[in-house]
Amino acid sequence: MVRDPFADDEAPDLQEVLDALDDPDCRAIVSALEEPMTASEISEESDIPLSTTYRKLDRLEEAQLLFEGTEIRPDGQHASIYEVDFEEVVIALTEEREFETEIARRPRTPDQRLESLWSEVRKET
Numbered sequence: 001m002v003r004d005p006f007a008d009d010e011a012p013d014l015q016e017v018l019d020a021l022d023d024p025d026c027r028a029i030v031s032a033l034e035e036p037m038t039a040s041e042i043s044e045e046s047d048i049p050l051s052t053t054y055r056k057l058d059r060l061e062e063a064q065l066l067f068e069g070t071e072i073r074p075d076g077q078h079a080s081i082y083e084v085d086f087e088e089v090v091i092a093l094t095e096e097r098e099f100e101t102e103i104a105r106r107p108r109t110p111d112q113r114l115e116s117l118w119s120e121v122r123k124e125t
Helices: 014-022 024-032 039-046 050-062 110-124
Strands: 066-071 079-084 088-093 099-104
Touching (some): 014 050, 014 099, 024 050, 050 066
């Protein structure tokens, strides 16, 4: 699923959020992400095998709980970096008795919005 990097108000899928937060490896990754890191750094910090780390990062992104950016390197070997993309997750029951998921996020800087757009373009090519 390709996310519109400018659509900050898109509600995440409830089941994806619940599945991600129920996963101990996903929670370990979120806890380890005090600052932006590459998948290798996350794997090392959270003591999760790298192949598993990539699967969990995908799960967290699908649930809209992570932001994937790009670390520009002088040698041209750019790397994806990940950071937590929420301050609070709220699950509420509406008047229609349906569950609603809301994720409180910090506002993104123009640099982060451009970085997100670039990441989505890279995924499409």
